[in-house]
Amino acid sequence: MAAPPQMTCVRCPGDLRVEVGSAAVDEPGPGEMRVRTMMSAICGSDLHHYRTPAATRDANGFSQWALGHENTGIVDAVGPGVGYPAVGDRVVVYGIVGCGHCVHCRRGEDVFCADAEHFSRHRHGTNIAYLLAPARNALPLPDDFDWEIGALLSCNVGTAYGALRKTKASGDRPLAVFGLGPVGLACVMLGRARGATVIGVDPVAERRALALECGAQVALDSSDHDLIGRIVEAAGGEGVAASIDTSGHPAARAAAVDALRIQGTYVEVGVGHDPTIAPSQQIIFGEVTLRGSWLYKRHEWEGLLDFVRRRRIPIKSLITHRFRPEDAVEAFELADGATAGKILFDWS
Numbered sequence: 001m002a003a004p005p006q007m008t009c010v011r012c013p014g015d016l017r018v019e020v021g022s023a024a025v026d027e028p029g030p031g032e033m034r035v036r037t038m039m040s041a042i043c044g045s046d047l048h049h050y051r052t053p054a055a056t057r058d059a060n061g062f063s064q065w066a067l068g069h070e071n072t073g074i075v076d077a078v079g080p081g082v083g084y085p086a087v088g089d090r091v092v093v094y095g096i097v098g099c100g101h102c103v104h105c106r107r108g109e110d111v112f113c114a115d116a117e118h119f120s121r122h123r124h125g126t127n128i129a130y131l132l133a134p135a136r137n138a139l140p141l142p143d144d145f146d147w148e149i150g151a152l153l154s155c156n157v158g159t160a161y162g163a164l165r166k167t168k169a170s171g172d173r174p175l176a177v178f179g180l181g182p183v184g185l186a187c188v189m190l191g192r193a194r195g196a197t198v199i200g201v202d203p204v205a206e207r208r209a210l211a212l213e214c215g216a217q218v219a220l221d222s223s224d225h226d227l228i229g230r231i232v233e234a235a236g237g238e239g240v241a242a243s244i245d246t247s248g249h250p251a252a253r254a255a256a257v258d259a260l261r262i263q264g265t266y267v268e269v270g271v272g273h274d275p276t277i278a279p280s281q282q283i284i285f286g287e288v289t290l291r292g293s294w295l296y297k298r299h300e301w302e303g304l305l306d307f308v309r310r311r312r313i314p315i316k317s318l319i320t321h322r323f324r325p326e327d328a329v330e331a332f333e334l335a336d337g338a339t340a341g342k343i344l345f346d347w348s
């Protein structure tokens with residue numbers, strides 16, 4: 001029997017390294033699809049892998065898999081028993097593979113599945129020429145959304161959408177966004193599209209400038225000694241009705257709570273591991289609500305498409321760099337510098 005053909009695969013050993021190598025192209029099994037990647041993208045969570053010590057990644061068995069979970073492409077083959085999608089369909093592949101039958105999976109909330117497999121930790125991720133996944137992970141990409149938009153929606157803008165819905169940001173509910181990387185910038189754009197006054201906060205001048213281009217009313221330096229005072233003033237005197245932290249940074253989290261008005265809502269989407277919230281002072285006395293938001297749920301997909309389409313949100317302006325996958329080393333070095341907007345890989 002002939003060996004299976006090989007394809008390009010970008011892996012991450014850790015220690016600030018990625019490697020462009022190869023992997024075998026496998027046939028889809030029962031209930032599976034194989035998607036030819038047209039576009040993939042670098043996410044902040046890929047950078048967590050990139051910055052992890054190689055020994056830790058090896059011990060966890062992560063470094064064997066293609067890195068990434070943001071993608072869009074064309075269905076290239078389907079296994080036995082697959083009704084949807086069909087070969088030739090344009091799809092985004094949802095980046096978490098649930099067991100398919102627990103109560104969370106049946107609700108389309110695979111993120112909560114106790115047995116979920118994550119791209120680039122338990123199976124190949126999206127920086128690969130052909131991606132295998134269960135057919136139920138296919139999210140249809142309509143023809144009026146191009147490949148770049150599909151890749152942006154697959155996690156980055158989708159994550160912002162999931163968080164924004166929880167803030168109920170609107171014309172009379174000003175919003176502060178902490179961390180103005182690609183997810184933060186998408187929060188700014190979507191918050192504006194909901195009619196909210198949006199205040200951006202980030203230590204990096206380039207990213208503050210991008211936030212202003214995305215529609216932020218003001219973009220403040222997180223090292224400003226009167227940061228909370230400036231946010232309260234920009235929000236009309238009472239503080240913001242909602243805040244989102246995308247950075248996971250302890251100081252940003254604390255400020256995102258302190259900037260809230262009475263009974264405001266804080267939503268956390270930035271992964272970090274430092275306990276930073278003081279319950280009595282920061283939660284009880286202002287009766288604030290603290291919420292987490294993880295990715296978006298499969299059942300939110302059509303709402304996300306509809307919102308972006310109807311409000312004509314120019315999400316492609318989040319993209320600042322495009323690379324070929326062969327240049328992944330350079331692309332990750334750029335992403336690690338935290339000054340760029342969204343970085344895409346064009347596999348087409």
Ligand SMILES: [Zn+2]
Binds near residue numbers: 044045155156
């Ligand atoms: Zn992502």
Ligand SMILES: [Zn+2]
Binds near residue numbers: 100115116
């Ligand atoms: Zn499940």
